[in-house]
Amino acid sequence: MLRYLIVRLLSAFPALLLGLIGLFVFRVLPSQSVWEERIDLLALEGGSYNTLRIQQEKIRIRKELGLDLPVFYLSLRSAALPAALPLDMPDVQKEWVRSICLLTGQPERVLQLAAALQAKNFSAWVPDNTKLQWQSVRTWVLGNEVAASSEILSQVDELEASSQQWRAYVPALYWNGSDNQFHLWFSQLLHGDLGVSWKNRERVFEVISRALSNTIVFTVPAIILIFLSAYWLVIGMSHLGPRTKALADQVIYFFDLVPLFGWALLAMILFASGTVFSWFPSHISASSLNSFSFWSRSFWPYVLPVGILWISTLPYITKHIDNAFQKSADLPFVFMARARGLGEHTIKRRYRLRYSMLPAITLFGQYLLAVVSGALVVEVLFSIQGVGMLLTQSVAAQDYPVVSGIILLLILVRMLSYLITDLLYYWFDPRIRLSNQ
Amino acid sequence: MSNRPTFRWWPLAMLGAILGVVVLTWFFDGLKPELRLDMRSLPPGAGHWLGTDTLGRDVWLSILAGSQRSILVSIGAALIGGSIGVGFGSVAAFFGNDRLRFTIRTYLTGLLLLLIAVYFAVVLWPTISSTGQVLAGALVVLLLVVSVVVIWWLLKRFGVLGDRMTFPLDTVTQRFIEVISVIPRLYLIVAFAMIIPINMFTLIMLFAVTSWDVMARMVRAEMLKVREMTYIESARVIGLSESKVFFRHALPNAIGPVATQVCFTISGLLIAEATLSFIGVGVSPETVSWGSIIHGYLENLQAWWLAVFPGICIYLTVISLHAVGNDLDRMYHQK
Numbered sequence: 001m002l003r004y005l006i007v008r009l010l011s012a013f014p015a016l017l018l019g020l021i022g023l024f025v026f027r028v029l030p031s032q033s034v035w036e037e038r039i040d041l042l043a044l045e046g047g048s049y050n051t052l053r054i055q056q057e058k059i060r061i062r063k064e065l066g067l068d069l070p071v072f073y074l075s076l077r078s079a080a081l082p083a084a085l086p087l088d089m090p091d092v093q094k095e096w097v098r099s100i101c102l103l104t105g106q107p108e109r110v111l112q113l114a115a116a117l118q119a120k121n122f123s124a125w126v127p128d129n130t131k132l133q134w135q136s137v138r139t140w141v142l143g144n145e146v147a148a149s150s151e152i153l154s155q156v157d158e159l160e161a162s163s164q165q166w167r168a169y170v171p172a173l174y175w176n177g178s179d180n181q182f183h184l185w186f187s188q189l190l191h192g193d194l195g196v197s198w199k200n201r202e203r204v205f206e207v208i209s210r211a212l213s214n215t216i217v218f219t220v221p222a223i224i225l226i227f228l229s230a231y232w233l234v235i236g237m238s239h240l241g242p243r244t245k246a247l248a249d250q251v252i253y254f255f256d257l258v259p260l261f262g263w264a265l266l267a268m269i270l271f272a273s274g275t276v277f278s279w280f281p282s283h284i285s286a287s288s289l290n291s292f293s294f295w296s297r298s299f300w301p302y303v304l305p306v307g308i309l310w311i312s313t314l315p316y317i318t319k320h321i322d323n324a325f326q327k328s329a330d331l332p333f334v335f336m337a338r339a340r341g342l343g344e345h346t347i348k349r350r351y352r353l354r355y356s357m358l359p360a361i362t363l364f365g366q367y368l369l370a371v372v373s374g375a376l377v378v379e380v381l382f383s384i385q386g387v388g389m390l391l392t393q394s395v396a397a398q399d400y401p402v403v404s405g406i407i408l409l410l411i412l413v414r415m416l417s418y419l420i421t422d423l424l425y426y427w428f429d430p431r432i433r434l435s436n437q
Numbered sequence: 438m439s440n441r442p443t444f445r446w447w448p449l450a451m452l453g454a455i456l457g458v459v460v461l462t463w464f465f466d467g468l469k470p471e472l473r474l475d476m477r478s479l480p481p482g483a484g485h486w487l488g489t490d491t492l493g494r495d496v497w498l499s500i501l502a503g504s505q506r507s508i509l510v511s512i513g514a515a516l517i518g519g520s521i522g523v524g525f526g527s528v529a530a531f532f533g534n535d536r537l538r539f540t541i542r543t544y545l546t547g548l549l550l551l552l553i554a555v556y557f558a559v560v561l562w563p564t565i566s567s568t569g570q571v572l573a574g575a576l577v578v579l580l581l582v583v584s585v586v587v588i589w590w591l592l593k594r595f596g597v598l599g600d601r602m603t604f605p606l607d608t609v610t611q612r613f614i615e616v617i618s619v620i621p622r623l624y625l626i627v628a629f630a631m632i633i634p635i636n637m638f639t640l641i642m643l644f645a646v647t648s649w650d651v652m653a654r655m656v657r658a659e660m661l662k663v664r665e666m667t668y669i670e671s672a673r674v675i676g677l678s679e680s681k682v683f684f685r686h687a688l689p690n691a692i693g694p695v696a697t698q699v700c701f702t703i704s705g706l707l708i709a710e711a712t713l714s715f716i717g718v719g720v721s722p723e724t725v726s727w728g729s730i731i732h733g734y735l736e737n738l739q740a741w742w743l744a745v746f747p748g749i750c751i752y753l754t755v756i757s758l759h760a761v762g763n764d765l766d767r768m769y770h771q772k
Contacts, residue, residue: 018616026632078560102564169577171560257755259708261715265731265744273738282738369621376623380716381735391624392716395631403628407620414619 008422012415019411020189023404024182028071035067038198038398059087065198066184070176073183079172082107089114104159105167113155120149194408195401199394204405207390212409215374215386218302222309223367227360229310230317234325234356237318238348252322256315261377263312267304268381280304283383305378309370317363324356331355358429365421372413443768448760455754458504470498470725481742488742490733492722496746499730503747506726508754510637511706514644519699521645522652523692529610529653530660531687536679537606542598546589553581610657614650622647622709627718635719644706652698660691693769700762704755711751727751 043057062068068087080101085094093114101110142153188195194204237248269275272282284301328334329352337347376388383389387406394402425432462469473493481488487496561574592598626635626643633639663669664687672682714720714728717735727747734744 014612015615015619019619022616026628076555076559078564080564168564169561169573171556254756257704257759258752259712259755261708261712261731262748262752265734265748268738269741269744273741275739275741373621373624376627376716377712388624391627392718395627395718398631400631403631407624407628410620410624 004426005419005423008419012418016411016415020186020408023407024185026407027185027400027404028181035065035398035400038400039065039067042198055088055090062087066181069184070174070180071182072180073176073178075174075176076171077174078102078168079170080105080107080168082111083174085111086115089118102168103163103165105164106159106162109155109159109162113152113159116152116155120152189408194405197394197399197402199397199399199402204401207402208387208405208409211385211387211390212372214384215379215388216371218305218378218384218386219309219371219374221302222306222313223364223371225306225310226313226317226367227364230314230321230360231353231357233314233318234321235348235353237322238325252315252319255311256319258312260308260312260375261381264308264375264377264381267308272304305375305382305384308378309375313367317360320359320363321356324359325352328352328355354428358425361421361424361428364424365417368417368420369410369413373410444764445760448757448764451753451757452761455504455508455757458501459508462502462505469502470494478737478740480740487746488740490730490740490743491736494725496730496742499725500727500747500750503726503730504750506637506724507707507710507728507751510640510644510710510726511703513641514648514706515699515702517641517645518647518649519652519695519702522649523656523695525610525613525649526653526656527660527688527691528683529607530657530691531664531683532606533664534605534607535603537604538601539604540599540601542589542592544602545592545598546585549585549588550582553578553585556581610653614653617647617650623712626709626713627716630718635713637724640710640713640719644709648702648706652695652702655694655698656691659694660687663687663691666690694766697762697766697769700758700765704758704762707751707754707758711747 039058039061042061043054059068068084070084081098082101085097089097097110097114100113101107104110192205194208196202197204197207237245240248268282271277272280274282280303281301284305333355334347334351337351342350372387374384374386374388376392378384379386379389380392387409391403391406393399394406427433471494473489476485476489476493478491479485479489479493485495485497487500489495490499557574557578561577564574622644625647626640629635629643635643669682669687672686677685710726711728711731714726715731715735717732720729720732727750730747731744734740737743
């Protein structure tokens, strides 16, 4: 048993590792454009409209979020590019320095030139054209009264003389040491620290667990209800005659094809929005209340969400269990039970139904994830502040730590559900148990 | 004669009509719904038989125009994803873990090509985008690729590194499928909406990448049966090459159920697209799809017509696709 468990856990490890790497790639991929927007927004939150102040605020935020560090232990780039540009350099200048570096292949000298230009006058040194061609560099320096000094002109001359444009095509590998984004991110993760939300500086763990409690409140009852009623439906349908059974199968087939949001909209239009009835509230606002006390006080608002999940999932599960149930009619062990003189009722409950619950175990594993992820659609429609809603809101606000926290949660729960499925199979299916001994 | 399975007429008629609408709206600009701010949120009635949305667009015309995005995205993604799935699934099952053997020099060449790809993406791409020297970059990559091919040819010519090693293709494919199916598609795409703009093209790509696993599993299972058949064995015995056995004999017999699965995938993606648009991912005022019309219902819960009519369209399409899929399945199994 224990060995089986350990083997299962180990086999889940590669997928988990790949998931983590994927998450990190997800973070570093857009570091140039998307996070810049977020940083701009955060910098403006201070309320200052002074360009210099905003610039300093951006540097501070970039440091705080760790975006100023190199991405990984190793970095690979063109040999013409410098390792890092000064943090306090404005973005236009950075772009200029980069293109001059690529033209000359002399990162150190270009940085010296940039420093010299900065020393002249920091704010005035803004090149008007970021995509300068090499020939125009000198004309630009000559035409700019701040830049035009003999000292700088000689540097430009030197740069032009030693230009090695081919270096732009040479790859160079650098070692950054442990002071990089991946190392920090991963070591924080190993300590269980998911970081701080970029939106309101709350701890990600708290944000997610709050949303999770709002989700579980309606998904757990729904899952329990679904499996119980699927069980009873299959038993009930086994009493039907062939005609009514065919009709029931048809109904299940057509119900199964209605997507979740179809049921959700139908329920909203019929029972909540007031178009037909307004028996239930159409918005389940997140209150500061502990959701469990909320639950105990009134379960009325949650009837519709639970009902929607129930009706949208039940046909599928019933169909699968019923299929297995129908197929079990002529299996040897049923034949054997009949031969022993057991009643049809006992055979159904004790033997056939138990056998047909096996595919339900796989389905249960699948829906375990739905317990956590919630039904995005239901949450959006009823404004429930659950995990799905949190995901859409965090995506809209480009709150990377929260989004990655949710995805990590989904990965972990998926792994857990695989494990639970395996264990349940081990428990329910004697064939697996025996083949392992 | 009478019990030979055929297609039922109504699903085909329905799908034909929908495809007709897609083609029609593609060619006639007159069918685009226009903004009429003086006619916002009108219930169904004369002039607007299916009502108008919060921007005054006619729902009937929106449904016609929206069919384009809904149908094209799901069909495009299902075809691309289906091809990926068929490719991976069939090759993985046919060659298994022990039949695909390459020489060490082939592995080496593959590794070098991979390094060139990394070099292009990490080193060259930023250079090109900032200096506009596309030609120089292309020349460098071309030179590198040619030199790798020349190295491979030389190694082959002189018989160096010619030992063969098996490639565990089946295991690799299965791990890949597992990783793909770890996170639910909906959540993955919502998360991706944070770092890339969701438009028709990226949506098709995301759907294709996240939906090939079912197809791959199915084709793999089918191919595992086919590869044990005696006709495959005899094809090998008479000396056909592995690729000929695969393409002429194994693959045509393993992709029978693919047509059915494509129908089901299209219907699943149609629902996924509608769901995404419904929760507002990839929705902009210019694009209209069936899901984005329903998205308007979120802003005005009294406007039931925004949810009901596109919803009926989606449901009818889904039913038709499933009916066609089931007919195909019956025809395949009773032939």
